[in-house]
Amino acid sequence: MALRFEVLGRFNRARAAQLTLPHFVSQTPLFMPVGTQGTIKGLTTNQLEEIGCQIILGNTYHLELRPTSELIDELGGLHKFMNWPRALLTDSGGFQMVSLLHLADITEKGVTFQSPVDGKPMLLTPEESIQIQNRIGADIIMALDDVVRTTITGPRIEEAMYRTLRWIDRCIAAHKRPNEQNLFGIVQGGLDPVLRDICARGLVDRNLPGYAIGGLAGGEDKDSFWRVVAQCTAALPEDKPRYVMGVGYPLDIVVCSALGADMYDCVYPTRTARFGTALVPEGVLKLKHKAMADDARPIDPACTCMVCKNYSRAYIHCLVTKDAMGSQLLSYHNLFYMMKFPKGDVPEWVCNAMEVAGIDISSCCAPFSSTQD
Amino acid sequence: MKFAVRACSNGRSRVGVLQVGSCPNPIETPSLLLSTRKGLPVFISPDLLPSLPSPDSHLLQMSPLHLVLRKKYYMLQQFSWVLVSYFLCLEGPSSKTISIVGGLHQLLGLHEYGFAAVPRDSVFCLPECGGTNKIGASFETPCGRRLIKPIEYMEMISSMKPNLWATLADEVPSWVPEKRNKTSVDRTLRWLDECIALSPAGGAVFGSIVGGSNIVERQRSAQQVVSRNVSGYWIGGFGLGESMDERPALLNAVTDILPEEKPRLICGLGLPEEVLQAVAAGIDLFDSVYIYHLTLGGFALTFPLDRIERHSSNFQLSDIGSDYTKINLRATVFRKDTSPIVDNCSCYTCQNHTKAYINHLLNVHEMLAQILLEIHNTHHYLNFFRLIREAIKEGKFEQFRQKFIETRRHLAVAAVCA
Numbered sequence: 001m002a003l004r005f006e007v008l009g010r011f012n013r014a015r016a017a018q019l020t021l022p023h024f025v026s027q028t029p030l031f032m033p034v035g036t037q038g039t040i041k042g043l044t045t046n047q048l049e050e051i052g053c054q055i056i057l058g059n060t061y062h063l064e065l066r067p068t069s070e071l072i073d074e075l076g077g078l079h080k081f082m083n084w085p086r087a088l089l090t091d092s093g094g095f096q097m098v099s100l101l102h103l104a105d106i107t108e109k110g111v112t113f114q115s116p117v118d119g120k121p122m123l124l125t126p127e128e129s130i131q132i133q134n135r136i137g138a139d140i141i142m143a144l145d146d147v148v149r150t151t152i153t154g155p156r157i158e159e160a161m162y163r164t165l166r167w168i169d170r171c172i173a174a175h176k177r178p179n180e181q182n183l184f185g186i187v188q189g190g191l192d193p194v195l196r197d198i199c200a201r202g203l204v205d206r207n208l209p210g211y212a213i214g215g216l217a218g219g220e221d222k223d224s225f226w227r228v229v230a231q232c233t234a235a236l237p238e239d240k241p242r243y244v245m246g247v248g249y250p251l252d253i254v255v256c257s258a259l260g261a262d263m264y265d266c267v268y269p270t271r272t273a274r275f276g277t278a279l280v281p282e283g284v285l286k287l288k289h290k291a292m293a294d295d296a297r298p299i300d301p302a303c304t305c306m307v308c309k310n311y312s313r314a315y316i317h318c319l320v321t322k323d324a325m326g327s328q329l330l331s332y333h334n335l336f337y338m339m340k341f342p343k344g345d346v347p348e349w350v351c352n353a354m355e356v357a358g359i360d361i362s363s364c365c366a367p368f369s370s371t372q373d
Numbered sequence: 374m375k376f377a378v379r380a381c382s383n384g385r386s387r388v389g390v391l392q393v394g395s396c397p398n399p400i401e402t403p404s405l406l407l408s409t410r411k412g413l414p415v416f417i418s419p420d421l422l423p424s425l426p427s428p429d430s431h432l433l434q435m436s437p438l439h440l441v442l443r444k445k446y447y448m449l450q451q452f453s454w455v456l457v458s459y460f461l462c463l464e465g466p467s468s469k470t471i472s473i474v475g476g477l478h479q480l481l482g483l484h485e486y487g488f489a490a491v492p493r494d495s496v497f498c499l500p501e502c503g504g505t506n507k508i509g510a511s512f513e514t515p516c517g518r519r520l521i522k523p524i525e526y527m528e529m530i531s532s533m534k535p536n537l538w539a540t541l542a543d544e545v546p547s548w549v550p551e552k553r554n555k556t557s558v559d560r561t562l563r564w565l566d567e568c569i570a571l572s573p574a575g576g577a578v579f580g581s582i583v584g585g586s587n588i589v590e591r592q593r594s595a596q597q598v599v600s601r602n603v604s605g606y607w608i609g610g611f612g613l614g615e616s617m618d619e620r621p622a623l624l625n626a627v628t629d630i631l632p633e634e635k636p637r638l639i640c641g642l643g644l645p646e647e648v649l650q651a652v653a654a655g656i657d658l659f660d661s662v663y664i665y666h667l668t669l670g671g672f673a674l675t676f677p678l679d680r681i682e683r684h685s686s687n688f689q690l691s692d693i694g695s696d697y698t699k700i701n702l703r704a705t706v707f708r709k710d711t712s713p714i715v716d717n718c719s720c721y722t723c724q725n726h727t728k729a730y731i732n733h734l735l736n737v738h739e740m741l742a743q744i745l746l747e748i749h750n751t752h753h754y755l756n757f758f759r760l761i762r763e764a765i766k767e768g769k770f771e772q773f774r775q776k777f778i779e780t781r782r783h784l785a786v787a788a789v790c791a
């Protein structure tokens with residue numbers, strides 16, 4: 001185990017903690033921006049530190065394609081390659097394959113897919129996924145799991161859950177750097193509480209450094225979503241970090257944190273920036289909109305980021321979706337917003353409502369989910 | 374704006390000091406103006422600007438047309454994401470909004486930078502003499518062809534409040550018939566008078582000089598502009614088809630007429646040899662379109678900056694267009710190269726990143742590649758200008774220039790023989 005997790009404060013099930021990783025001492029709850037190819041689109045590593053990013057996520061599948069894990073390893077690991085002194089997390093690569101490649105197929109051996117380079121069939125096994133991640137060298141690496149969409153029902157969900165449990169042992173056995181890298185297991189089981197329970201127990205038995213809740217953020221309704229998170233966080237140990245994969249809308253983060261989750265990742269803040277959308281306390285602001293052309297106010301008058309201190313909506317409006325600078329400035333603001341958000345910059349009305357509602361936060365979800373996409 | 378000449382070398386080349394209201398420190402010339410797109414460098418965000426050499430980097434050039442052009446028609450062309458974006462123009466803020474915000478410095482949050490407004494920028498806003506008529510100047514822009522009248526241009530200047538601005542010019546390429554060239558001189562002069570008549574308080578006026586490839590017309594244009602009440606001169610019509618060999622005579626014909634105590638800004642000359650040629654003729658200020666083209670092509674400047682005294686022997690040959698003053702970081706030889714672009718370079722890029730990383734970013738089309746390249750190239754070229762100034766101050770500009778050109782030639786020959 002190459003991490004330390006100390007809970008510093010609690011509010012009902014929610015907790016604030018210090019997560020000490022080989023490269024950085026981070027504060028949770030935290031949001032991890034996605035730097036797919038060894039960079040967060042349009043931002044320098046200095047800017048990312050300034051914004052307050054603690055852990056960056058790299059995508060194993062993309063990095064293995066280019067520049068390859070062998071090259072990253074030869075040049076001293078991903079931290080050195082991209083000059084990022086703080087913490088890194090890599091995914092297993094499996095999810096990217098299943099979602100990006102049409103011809104991916106999952107068998108007991110691993111994930112078979114057609115190589116995007118030469119079209120030949122390739123196989124990613126749990127052992128290989130871990131080997132690649134060992135070469136990349138992130139602080140946290142993820143077990144290869146059998147991902148199924150939460151909207152699917154039937155025996156496939158059960159099969160995937162049991163396979164995920166079988167694969168975790170292969171991942172543990174293959175992991176060559178347990179003293180420098182932390183292997184997280186992923187709880188699967190779809191929306192079925194019984195399957196989720198079996199999976200969580202199975203993983204907890206393996207005494208891993210941390211646990212992720214997988215298979216969410218795939219189109220399930222919010223009411224099912226929060227119930228799975230609530231169940232899993234309750235089943236996972238108190239003294240280990242809990243990571244809800246693929247979750248990144250501000251309100252979802254608030255809800256999950258209230259339920260005792262600690263870590264999140266999502267491409268949303270940077271992707272939406274490239275399409276000209278800014279995250280603001282009221283929801284989102286579409287800078288492309290005509291009404292912005294002559295609006296002299298900053299994106300968010302209450303925001304203290306470099307962009308809001310200097311630029312009007314009118315100026316950003318004339319940059320967005322046309323100039324590289326538009327996406328640079330909006331990504332900066334959006335990540336700044338996300339970094340501040342889990343650190344207690346939650347709107348007061350949300351806090352008040354949470355307190356009154358105690359654990360029953362489902363009533364907060366419904367009316368606001370529509371403002372988020 | 375204040376300007377004074379401090380030193381001269383071998384005849385025309387000179388070192389001057391330019392004091393612009395909003396810049397805290399005076400800027401020495403010959404100097405490079407950072408080219409911008411809508412007022413900001415294309416890839417360097419404002420928080421990264423202070424990492425460039427100061428005060429050298431504090432003069433920005435912008436085309437007022439970038440900000441106020443309105444949608445006319447779409448041209449859908451599938452290029453890279455960089456290029457495609459230029460063809461999709463939505464509405465920019467109106468002159469009125471810019472005026473309400475308080476001008477360029479407020480709009481861009483760059484209070485300690487000087488802005489020079491020039492209609493032509495050689496990349497996104499090119500003179501298009503076929504469409505220019507007596508009413509106004511025509512430009513080829515990302516939003517299509519636009520005709521700008523002097524009164525419209527002056528509206529932009531009044532709302533943007535640049536520190537200095539050039540009058541509207543009718544620039545023609547070197548191959549136009551004599552008659553068209555004469556018309557361009559007459560028209561540019563008439564627009565100069567119109568612009569000055571409409572000009573707002575504040576902001577130094579740079580009178581535009583044209584005349585194409587005709588020495589007599591160049592002289593006539595210069596003489597007429599000199600008789601007007603202007604603070605400096607903008608020399609247009611270069612980089613539009615004339616040959617490198619005919620340039621010195623054309624440049625000298627103009628600068629011989631211009632009073633020594635006023636600054637001279639030129640557009641369209643950017644290669645190191647072109648800059649040296651123009652400095653030799655007494656030009657003070659340059660745009661940095663060259664940097665933009667290098668950056669988009671994946672190139673990084675690498676020529677030695679130690680006064681070209683020693684021939685650097687650690688040049689790396691690569692297959693795509695590297696030529697001993699620059700390297701192409703797309704080349705596979707850099708795949709595992711963990712050294713910075715230039716050893717000892719103090720720019721943000723070289724202090725933090727390797728050639729291998731930039732090679733990877735270019736391979737996967739990540740925007741950070743352009744950001745890092747623009748930072749290094751701008752840094753490197755600003756230092757090239759510093760060397761030019763030092764050479765002039767020491768009275769050795771001509772030697773410096775010869776050595777630079779010879780070194781390049783020598784190395785090029787060595788490359789061919791190797």
Ligand SMILES: [Zn+2]
Pocket residue numbers: 299300303304305306307308309333336
């Ligand atoms: Zn902001």
Ligand SMILES: [Zn+2]
Pocket residue numbers: 714715718719720721722723724749752
């Ligand atoms: Zn450098």
